Amino acid sequence: MRELKKIHPAVLGVYFVCVLGILMFLNNPVIILTSLFSGALLIFLLKRFELKSLVFSLVLLLLICISNPIVSHKGITPLFYFNSKPITFESLIYGLFFALMLIAVIVWCKALNSVIGSDSFIYLFSKVLPKTALILKLSLRFIPLFKEQYHKTKNSVKVLGLYNGNKKIKSEIRVINSVIAFMVENSIETARSMNARGYNNKNHSRYQIKKFELSDFCFLALTVVLSVFTVVFKKEFYFYPKFSTINFSACYITFFALSIIPALIILRGELKWKFLISKI
Amino acid sequence: MKKTVILVFLMIFTLSSCTGFESVKEYNKRNTTKKSNITATVSIDCKDVIKNIETLDNSVKKSGIIPDNGYFLKDYKASVSKNETAYSLILKVTKSNNIQIDCLSPEESSYNTAYVKSIGNLYEKDCGKNSGWIFFVNGKSSQVGCSDYYVKNNDVIEFTYICDINKLYKKE
Numbered sequence: 001m002r003e004l005k006k007i008h009p010a011v012l013g014v015y016f017v018c019v020l021g022i023l024m025f026l027n028n029p030v031i032i033l034t035s036l037f038s039g040a041l042l043i044f045l046l047k048r049f050e051l052k053s054l055v056f057s058l059v060l061l062l063l064i065c066i067s068n069p070i071v072s073h074k075g076i077t078p079l080f081y082f083n084s085k086p087i088t089f090e091s092l093i094y095g096l097f098f099a100l101m102l103i104a105v106i107v108w109c110k111a112l113n114s115v116i117g118s119d120s121f122i123y124l125f126s127k128v129l130p131k132t133a134l135i136l137k138l139s140l141r142f143i144p145l146f147k148e149q150y151h152k153t154k155n156s157v158k159v160l161g162l163y164n165g166n167k168k169i170k171s172e173i174r175v176i177n178s179v180i181a182f183m184v185e186n187s188i189e190t191a192r193s194m195n196a197r198g199y200n201n202k203n204h205s206r207y208q209i210k211k212f213e214l215s216d217f218c219f220l221a222l223t224v225v226l227s228v229f230t231v232v233f234k235k236e237f238y239f240y241p242k243f244s245t246i247n248f249s250a251c252y253i254t255f256f257a258l259s260i261i262p263a264l265i266i267l268r269g270e271l272k273w274k275f276l277i278s279k280i
Numbered sequence: 281m282k283k284t285v286i287l288v289f290l291m292i293f294t295l296s297s298c299t300g301f302e303s304v305k306e307y308n309k310r311n312t313t314k315k316s317n318i319t320a321t322v323s324i325d326c327k328d329v330i331k332n333i334e335t336l337d338n339s340v341k342k343s344g345i346i347p348d349n350g351y352f353l354k355d356y357k358a359s360v361s362k363n364e365t366a367y368s369l370i371l372k373v374t375k376s377n378n379i380q381i382d383c384l385s386p387e388e389s390s391y392n393t394a395y396v397k398s399i400g401n402l403y404e405k406d407c408g409k410n411s412g413w414i415f416f417v418n419g420k421s422s423q424v425g426c427s428d429y430y431v432k433n434n435d436v437i438e439f440t441y442i443c444d445i446n447k448l449y450k451k452e
Contacts, residue, residue, distance in 0.1 A: 073382045074382075074398075074401070074403065075401070076343075076345065076380065076401055078304055078307075078380075079304070080301060080302060080303050080304060080307075081300075081301070081302040081303070081304065081306075081307040082300070082301055082302075083300055084300070084302070084307065085382075086380070236338065238338070238339035238342060238343070239339075240339055241339070241340065241343050241345055241401035241403075242343035242344075242345065242401075244339070244342055244343075
């Protein structure tokens with residue numbers, strides 16, 4: 001965990017963009033499964049694994065798996081007929097892999113979120129796009145803050161005895177009304193406080209969290225080389241109208257190597273820690 | 281909570297009762313042809329695809345669904361019942377010859393006439409964006425949609441895949 005945070009955030013950003021781009025645009029089942037495996041491993045090592053999100057992703061999987069064959073009738077092997085339209089095996093499998101791809105993207109974005117914190121995000125973009133970075137950060141912060149404030153307000157209203165069981169909708173409107181007023185006030189306050197601190201001022205200097213080191217350069221070079229290899233040796237895979245066969249290709253190995261790097265870095269750090277303890 | 285669960289189950293029940301599930305065998309068995317004196321010749325071809333094979337999408341090219349001679353069905357004699365449209369005829373013929381067909385029925389399409397999306401897994405827009413299925417009656421392209429054309433005795437009905445619809449109209 002700490003080992004990953006030592007790496008320069010810009011390099012990490014490039015790495016995650018590479019992985020997500022390859023995952024989304026190659027649309028190859030082997031690559032989707034590989035990235036899902038290594039992303040899950042990474043999430044597990046970062047200790048961000050939640051049962052709730054697992055249930056959510058399973059529901060998503062089921063929903064897409066069912067809905068895709070109803071809409072798309074492409075494919076050569078009909079399983080059964082529904083309203084005299086074929087439900088095909090190909091569209092079922094396409095739905096499955098599309099859902100798996102979405103889940104993998106969610107997993108990797110979660111890992112990205114926990115590795116590149118909001119501090120390093122502001123650090124990266126405050127020079128180039130100061131206003132956009134601030135607005136993006138504010139809007140990302142908005143939802144959890146809204147939830148928290150909603151629960152607080154609801155509880156206090158309940159204690160006051162104003163939350164009436166019979167007039168549920170009216171009471172709910174009262175709570176939401178106050179929360180929205182709070183949020184508007186809060187966002188103006190934040191903007192003003194940032195302004196008062198001289199954010200987006202010409203003479204405003206920014207502190208440097210990290211310096212670009214040799215190890216960062218190595219990581220960047222490895223990322224670029226592996227992703228370029230993957231794109232060059234890519235294998236097209238078609239779901240419709242008939243599955244194309246999966247042949248062994250070098251791009252699978254390079255992509256596996258690319259996606260396993262952060263997990264390996266974390267594992268190395270933890271092993272080192274354990275050995276140091278046992279020596280003492 | 282209970283109410284919503286019951287409501288969802290009711291919805292699923294009504295949906296499933298007005299729709300039909302069939303296995304592949306049942307679907308193939310369901311045959312509605314009645315013998316009659318009226319016959320028509322039906323052929324389904326994609327010769328234009330073989331001529332312009334370079335425009336064909338890679339996914340279709342590799343799957344090998346395009347027949348070598350360019351005909352999915354050649355000069356098939358079909359018996360036609362009274363008041364049968366070209367649309368219902370092609371549905372019947374493809375089913376009895378085990379050819380996949382995907383089309384929008386007149387109720388589904390927004391132009392009140394049927395539209396054939398694919399025959400034999402060859403879809404519209406597989407050969408560039410102007411490609412698709414059209415149909416000819418006795419060598420002429422029809423002026424009405426296939427669900428509005430009533431088949432007459434000894435008609436020759438051809439469903440043809442065209443790679444560029446603009447070329448066709450330029451010739452005429």
